Amino acid sequence: MLTASIRDVAVRAGVSVGTVSNVLNRPDAVSPPTRERVQAAIAALGFVRNEQARHLRAGRSRTIGLVVLDIANPFFTDVARGVEDVAGEAGLAVMLCNSDDRAAKEAAHLDVLTEQRVQGVIITPTAELSPHVEALRSRGTPVVLLDRRATAPGQCAVAVDDVLGGRLAADHLLERGHRRIAFIGGASGLPQVQERRQGVTAAVREATGDEDALTVLSPDTLTVAGGREAAAQIVGLPAARRPTAAICANDLLALGVLQEMVRHGVSVPEDFAIVGYDDIDFAAAAAVPLSSVHKPRQELGRRAAELLLDEAAGGHDGHPHEHEQPVFEPTLVVRESSMVRRRRTPAS
Amino acid sequence: MLTASIRDVAVRAGVSVGTVSNVLNRPDAVSPPTRERVQAAIAALGFVRNEQARHLRAGRSRTIGLVVLDIANPFFTDVARGVEDVAGEAGLAVMLCNSDDRAAKEAAHLDVLTEQRVQGVIITPTAELSPHVEALRSRGTPVVLLDRRATAPGQCAVAVDDVLGGRLAADHLLERGHRRIAFIGGASGLPQVQERRQGVTAAVREATGDEDALTVLSPDTLTVAGGREAAAQIVGLPAARRPTAAICANDLLALGVLQEMVRHGVSVPEDFAIVGYDDIDFAAAAAVPLSSVHKPRQELGRRAAELLLDEAAGGHDGHPHEHEQPVFEPTLVVRESSMVRRRRTPAS
DNA sequence: CCGCTCGGATGAAACGTTTCATCCGGTGTG
DNA sequence: CACACCGGATGAAACGTTTCATCCGAGCGG
Numbered sequence: 118m119l120t121a122s123i124r125d126v127a128v129r130a131g132v133s134v135g136t137v138s139n140v141l142n143r144p145d146a147v148s149p150p151t152r153e154r155v156q157a158a159i160a161a162l163g164f165v166r167n168e169q170a171r172h173l174r175a176g177r178s179r180t181i182g183l184v185v186l187d188i189a190n191p192f193f194t195d196v197a198r199g200v201e202d203v204a205g206e207a208g209l210a211v212m213l214c215n216s217d218d219r220a221a222k223e224a225a226h227l228d229v230l231t232e233q234r235v236q237g238v239i240i241t242p243t244a245e246l247s248p249h250v251e252a253l254r255s256r257g258t259p260v261v262l263l264d265r266r267a268t269a270p271g272q273c274a275v276a277v278d279d280v281l282g283g284r285l286a287a288d289h290l291l292e293r294g295h296r297r298i299a300f301i302g303g304a305s306g307l308p309q310v311q312e313r314r315q316g317v318t319a320a321v322r323e324a325t326g327d328e329d330a331l332t333v334l335s336p337d338t339l340t341v342a343g344g345r346e347a348a349a350q351i352v353g354l355p356a357a358r359r360p361t362a363a364i365c366a367n368d369l370l371a372l373g374v375l376q377e378m379v380r381h382g383v384s385v386p387e388d389f390a391i392v393g394y395d396d397i398d399f400a401a402a403a404a405v406p407l408s409s410v411h412k413p414r415q416e417l418g419r420r421a422a423e424l425l426l427d428e429a430a431g432g433h434d435g436h437p438h439e440h441e442q443p444v445f446e447p448t449l450v451v452r453e454s455s456m457v458r459r460r461r462t463p464a465s
Numbered sequence: 466m467l468t469a470s471i472r473d474v475a476v477r478a479g480v481s482v483g484t485v486s487n488v489l490n491r492p493d494a495v496s497p498p499t500r501e502r503v504q505a506a507i508a509a510l511g512f513v514r515n516e517q518a519r520h521l522r523a524g525r526s527r528t529i530g531l532v533v534l535d536i537a538n539p540f541f542t543d544v545a546r547g548v549e550d551v552a553g554e555a556g557l558a559v560m561l562c563n564s565d566d567r568a569a570k571e572a573a574h575l576d577v578l579t580e581q582r583v584q585g586v587i588i589t590p591t592a593e594l595s596p597h598v599e600a601l602r603s604r605g606t607p608v609v610l611l612d613r614r615a616t617a618p619g620q621c622a623v624a625v626d627d628v629l630g631g632r633l634a635a636d637h638l639l640e641r642g643h644r645r646i647a648f649i650g651g652a653s654g655l656p657q658v659q660e661r662r663q664g665v666t667a668a669v670r671e672a673t674g675d676e677d678a679l680t681v682l683s684p685d686t687l688t689v690a691g692g693r694e695a696a697a698q699i700v701g702l703p704a705a706r707r708p709t710a711a712i713c714a715n716d717l718l719a720l721g722v723l724q725e726m727v728r729h730g731v732s733v734p735e736d737f738a739i740v741g742y743d744d745i746d747f748a749a750a751a752a753v754p755l756s757s758v759h760k761p762r763q764e765l766g767r768r769a770a771e772l773l774l775d776e777a778a779g780g781h782d783g784h785p786h787e788h789e790q791p792v793f794e795p796t797l798v799v800r801e802s803s804m805v806r807r808r809r810t811p812a813s
Numbered sequence: 814c815c816g817c818t819c820g821g822a823t824g825a826a827a828c829g830t831t832t833c834a835t836c837c838g839g840t841g842t843g
Numbered sequence: 844c845a846c847a848c849c850g851g852a853t854g855a856a857a858c859g860t861t862t863c864a865t866c867c868g869a870g871c872g873g
Contacts, residue, residue, distance in 0.1 A: 146852095
């Protein structure tokens, strides 16, 4: 009752197990009358095939893993949607894992994925190079890095040009007359954040020649709470040194900054401009819609999944798989939170 | 190289496969010297056991399924975190699936989960009763309904008293002097939304005795975009019939309403009050922090997972499993978006 | 010195598939 | 009429575990 097996079906239909398997996997190879008889038996018994057994032979399951840094960040849920779309079309299931930016959780998830013999893993790793990721690759499991440039050429990686992204945000603010800018999210060990910071730093230095024009703030986490924390710090600075705008390492931070500024009666964008990063939907939906560096979130996920599937399949149409490391170009979406041109130049 | 099997380990350690299996599953049953030899072999070969094979015998995998309505809704990611916590402690992996509130996607996901022989499924179903869910239960797979009251006593369900939730929101607004209130999200077929609406309707009728005091709006989706759509409708109403406050079926809608109101120069809460539902983190982080009906999101997930595991294990400590249907009490969190007491009574 | 017990190791069966070599009967060809 | 061929069905092997009945040898009580 609980589990009808392929053998039960075979008995009921009066055929061999091999034939039932054929009906399941290559229906054309079996004659119509037999096929119908088998299908009737399947329906009658409510038979559902057992994936465990099915792919025990094949040596791997019809599953891929996706390990993200923060499932509560809409950026990653959008990416996940892209991944799921592609995987679903290919008949693969996705195991979505949340590492919370902690190496230990990441390692635990990777262990489970290895035990499940997933076809491959898409991951935004917590650290620059993870031994667990290397272990996976060394046992032949394809790994695609997500939102991260590859450290070595021997693997696929789907990234965004974050140096450019940082530069776009900074140029925009500089062009609007801002001369004291904060970068929020500085201490994160995540390479993508460091690249954003690099872009911002370079642009600010080139435009102002002033080392002090950039204030780097490092809240504990890259979340809304972290943004509030950073904004409180900014408000506490003496007016002469206080930045007039902030570039945030992601939109959650930006939303936190926005909220805290409003709470302190600092009007955005008149008194303080904000640019976020990722362009999650909530950025546009904020009461003061956030300017943000747009990344093709869903496309990022789709591309990663496509590369993973190609690698797992060993290539396509006879072409062997070749590692690719596409880098998407971010664009700046200007909304209200940075829309005002700054008139009064700071007293300097 | 790719896959060392338990047999390879056995050969290398000079023992039988049974012994290796024992080292893996009941280390005490094997003598220390042998155990160490086996462990050395495992390490040397980089052996990782194959879950597929492992639980082919047991008939089910160490995995549970979680099917949610909208992965982009932070409410569900918070719930998912609760589920994952509990599952992780029990050594189970979670397959997170997104039905997008579409029966077809839901069915496809349930099929995959069945094929994977998951230990159980936690689901917020799209429709009142789904044949696919019934099919799962009839083959003995535990199913726990999430954020949904059970339709029948024979199963576990973790819910929130949504009638009460709706009532809390309505009472709050009524008490602040609002006499024309909108309920946004009306046409959704989701029972939990209908219950919220019931609570609101009852409270408004009791307080005003006026059938027209409540305007029900039904945007296409329960998302930010849907909220904007509804707000645009409200703004378009003649002043005499225009509601002065809205209760939204979830916070995404509420954020959309807020954004659109601000865009039209309607100030919140002075000219228009808003109460959301779910109390997602973004509600508090909105520039005009949203009042919202709070649900214990993570706790909901934890409880659902606990019930599922208990049912899957057939009970605990000798107690057979008993279906439970806990109903959590929602609370109203009042924030700025509804904080003003309405002075001028409407011209009636 | 015999028979028991017991810790510890063994080996085979079983889980539910897929795959592949084999077989069978009918048909078309020479 | 013999033969090759072919569609269609078969049955057994194999995938990597766990489990369980069995076995072995050492220690011990009688």
